[in-house]
Amino acid sequence: xxxxxxSPVSGGAEKQAERLAAYFAARNRPVWVITRHFPGLxxxxxxxxxxxIRPVTWGPGKTRTITFVLGAxxxxxxxxxxxxxxxxxxxxGPAFAAALAGQLLGKxxxxxxxxxxxxxxxxxxxxxxxxxxxxxxxxxxxxxxxALDDDMQAEALSAGFLPERIYRMVNGxxxxxxxxxxxxxxxxxxxxxxSKVLILFVGRLVxxxxxxxxxxxxxxxxxxxxxxHLILVGSGSEQATLQSLVHELKIEEFVTFVGxxxxxxxxxxxxxxxxxxxxxxxxxxxxxxxxxxxxPCIATPVGASPKILGQGKYGMLVPVGDVNAWAAALxxxxxxxxxxxxxxxxxxxxxxxxxxxxxxxxxxEGLYQELIKYGE
Numbered sequence: 188x189x190x191x192x193x194s195p196v197s198g199g200a201e202k203q204a205e206r207l208a209a210y211f212a213a214r215n216r217p218v219w220v221i222t223r224h225f226p227g228l229x230x231x232x233x234x235x236x237x238x239x240i241r242p243v244t245w246g247p248g249k250t251r252t253i254t255f256v257l258g259a260x261x262x263x264x265x266x267x268x269x270x271x272x273x274x275x276x277x278x279x280g281p282a283f284a285a286a287l288a289g290q291l292l293g294k295x296x297x298x299x300x301x302x303x304x305x306x307x308x309x310x311x312x313x314x315x316x317x318x319x320x321x322x323x324x325x326x327x328x329x330x331x332x333x334a335l336d337d338d339m340q341a342e343a344l345s346a347g348f349l350p351e352r353i354y355r356m357v358n359g360x361x362x363x364x365x366x367x368x369x370x371x372x373x374x375x376x377x378x379x380x381x382s383k384v385l386i387l388f389v390g391r392l393v394x395x396x397x398x399x400x401x402x403x404x405x406x407x408x409x410x411x412x413x414x415x416h417l418i419l420v421g422s423g424s425e426q427a428t429l430q431s432l433v434h435e436l437k438i439e440e441f442v443t444f445v446g447x448x449x450x451x452x453x454x455x456x457x458x459x460x461x462x463x464x465x466x467x468x469x470x471x472x473x474x475x476x477x478x479x480x481x482x483p484c485i486a487t488p489v490g491a492s493p494k495i496l497g498q499g500k501y502g503m504l505v506p507v508g509d510v511n512a513w514a515a516a517l518x519x520x521x522x523x524x525x526x527x528x529x530x531x532x533x534x535x536x537x538x539x540x541x542x543x544x545x546x547x548x549x550x551x552e553g554l555y556q557e558l559i560k561y562g563e
Contacts, residue, residue: 188274189259189281193222193239195449198391199472200276200301203358205234207274210548212236219266221259221281223251249317252280259284260291267292271559277301278308283321286328295558298325299333299356300343302469303490306395309342322346330558335470336491354554357491358470359547362539365479367456374456383416384521387458387482389451389473390465392423397487397508399432401464404513406436412521417442420454455480459527460520466507468492478502478538483530485516501537502530 190204208218212235224230224241232239242258244251259281263273274297275285282298289296300308312318325332325348332348333356334340343353367374375381386405390396401417409415419429419442426444433442448454455461461477461484468474468490475495477484484502486492496502503520505512520527540546 188218188220188276189285190220190222190276191279191281192225193220193241194234195228196225199358199469200299202472203299204276206359206361206544207548207551208237209235210544211552214552217269219262219270221262221284223255256280256284256287260288263288263292267294270294272297272555275299278312278321278325282325282329286325289330290328295330295561296328297331297333297554297558298329300335300339300469302467303336303338303342304395304467306467307339307342307469309346313346330561331554336494338490339469356550356554357542357547358472358475359544360472360475360479360538360542362479362535362543365452365455365476367480368452369456371457371459374453377453378418378457380416380457383414384412384459385457386415386417386460386462386517387420387454387477388417388462388464389420389454389476390463390471391421392419392426392429394425395465395467396425397464397466398425398429400508400510400513401462402429402432402436402438402442403510404464404517405441406438407510407514408517408521409438409441412518415441415517415521418454418458419444420446420448420451422447451476452480455482458482460485460517462517463487463492464505464507464513465489465492470495475538475542478534481531481535483520483527484534485513485520495537495542496534497537501533 188204188208190201192201194205208220211218218237219240221240224243228241230241240262244254273285273289273294275282276299278298278300285296312322331354332343332352333354334343340353405417433439461482463471463474463486465487470491474486485505487507488504493504503516505516
């Protein structure tokens with residue numbers, strides 16, 4: 188597996204790569220993850236039964252990418268007699284390295300898309316000559332392009348990838364690991380929050396998450412529902428702007444920024460409502476984690492969220508940027524604990540039946556076996 192970043196540096200794509208690697212390692216399948224090196228991290232180590240290789244890179248920007256690709260190619264060459272599948276996560280430098288290695292070594296190549304829209308890999312690639320060249324090579328050399336939702340599939344088709352090479356897949360989650368360890372009230376007490384209806388956001392504090400919509404909705408909601416409290420887990424380029432907006436709206440007592448957390452489970456255990464107000468998404472790990480924890484979820488109808496939430500059957504879908512609608516949704520759930528319980532149970536069952544990694548991992552294994560058989 189090739190991925191730009193990997194644990195302990197971790198985002199959505201990286202979490203999925205880690206879960207997939209651990210799934211196969213637990214089944215005695217040899218797995219190597221090749222990823223970028225960061226200061227303080229080992230160049231080679233074992234994690235959960237699989238190998239992590241971090242080629243040393245140097246230089247700024249494009250030079251660092253080139254040295255990573257060269258380092259990845261070197262390690263893939265050394266592993267050539269031990270590997271059958273090269274699986275790249277996201278359509279950037281790792282995907283180029285995977286496709287080139289596939290040609291040189293005669294291996295099957297999978298490239299998994301991470302997101303769509305203006306912040307997705309395909310549209311970003313189309314903006315530069317280097318990106319367009321990478322797309323052209325991947326159209327020829329990648330055996331499978333994995334799309335997580337209809338938007339990704341449509342973008343892959345519009346970028347010239349053959350329909351028969353596009354494979355629909357979903358992200359997975361270990362549902363059992365998100366089962367609450369303590370009662371919600373005990374979890375709130377551990378966070379020193381009492382007698383509040385706790386709203387939780389987990390993710391990067393960046394423009395595409397549309398967090399000003401959430402804060403303005405909270406400003407409206409607390410006028411009639413005084414026991415609401417929002418916790419934002421994560422960091423990002425918009426943090427200072429968001430904190431200024433909280434101050435401007437005079438809702439400091441209703442909002443807590445806790446930054447990045449290595450373990451979000453204490454917050455999931457304590458929360459009453461999970462929110463994802465994004466204007467663009469792929470298949471959100473955070474949303475699935477909230478559902479796995481049995482939380483009623485409010486999200487926007489973008490990316491894979493409508494499908495995961497069953498078009499509103501397993502959670503609430505609220506339009507992007509609609510402050511009034513978001514405020515109404517927050518108040519409706521805050522005032523109705525019975526409805527929160529119903530949606531939370533439905534969300535948990537939805538994730539358990541269709542998105543648990545026992546199901547998703549088996550689908551990947553079937554795909555790998557199909558590609559290996561095809562290549563024989």
